[in-house]
Amino acid sequence: MVLKIGVIGTGAIGQDHIRRITNKLSGGKIVAVTDVNKEQAKAIVETQNLDAKIYDDGHELIKADDVEAIVVTSWGPTHEEFVLAAIEVGKPVFCEKPLAITAEGCKKIVEAEIATGKSLVQVGYMRRYDTGYRALKNVIESGKIGEPLIVHCAHRNPTVPDTYTGDMAIVDTFIHEIDVLRWLLNDDYVSVQIVAPRKTSNALEHLQDPLIVLLETKQGIRINAEIFVNCQYGYDIQCQVVGETGIANLPEPSSVVLRSEAKLSTEILVDWKDRFIDSYDTELQDWINSTLKGEVNGPTAWDGYVAAVTSDACLEAKESGNIVPISLEERPEFYNKNLIVVEKI
């Protein structure tokens, strides 16, 4: 059985996902694409030799008879309308992060999905599919380090483009930690504070870089996370969990250990795409497989909503310097069924 997929947004990650579905993964076929930049949509159809129709608009693509499932990879502010439209016609949808740019928008999606009674939405938080994070989660759940008490982490980019705004440190960069850490710890956040250390001379004038985020979870676990997007030396993701009886570290990406010129060295990656390339593959393969079975295994619309509520609180904390409470309602029963399946992939 092949899942007929329509892609909305053929920019950087849209093209990557089209290439991986077409050349690397199994069970999916791109039958439709659209982008406000029609030339770009045409170009990917041609270069990948796709047997796909180019639509003028995302809404037309969603309604097309031969499109069975939708991938949304357009700009963040457009996600909400496309995800809601897909839910309205009962089609499964994989939406790149963010699910919507406001918590209110995410909530609308959650309510619309629950109203259909069917699991239809997966959000592109791919770190949950990273083998390193999965191994770390297994260690935590095995009890080998006792109960987790503290998490130290760092999200470092070598540089960011001029278009990177101050809020993007949260909504574009730290959003990955927001999602993956609550999944890792099987917990939710209750408060956040953000403090600013001395500013690097390598950041653009408008950016406070680095930042330190201090999160507290319901179980009282304290997380301190450094966001440093002009660290110069590489793309470096660190995560260390301190437990009652031991410490567990996120594994480093595999790299040859080199003995040469009187030095012992390993390389550090510089591009986030290389760091998480396998996770994107696993994530989309899982989405195709589970969609064909009528299920959602990965991050749900509820996870997208929680990420949005948390990132809103982070933005407020960044602005005010205060400890900002993070309040969430109980997770709706509808989303409890996804909790077990995700561990099995």
Ligand SMILES: NC(=O)c1ccc[n+]([C@@H]2O[C@H](COP(=O)([O-])OP(=O)(O)OC[C@H]3O[C@@H](n4cnc5c(N)ncnc54)[C@H](O)[C@@H]3O)[C@@H](O)[C@H]2O)c1
């Ligand atoms: N999971 C991840 O690690 C990850 C990585 C990169 C990007 N993303 C997310 O993916 C999304 C796209 O990012 P990108 O880097 O590919 O951006 P991009 O700018 O390269 O591509 C976005 C594309 O969407 C198109 N578009 C915008 N509005 C549209 C509309 N109404 N209908 C159809 N097409 C429209 C644009 O023309 C553009 O081609 C963003 O939300 C981003 O946060 C996620």
Ligand SMILES: O[C@H]1[C@H](O)[C@@H](O)[C@H](O)[C@@H](O)[C@H]1O
């Ligand atoms: O869009 C990218 C991507 O999400 C990366 O994983 C992150 O490290 C970058 O900071 C962000 O700009």
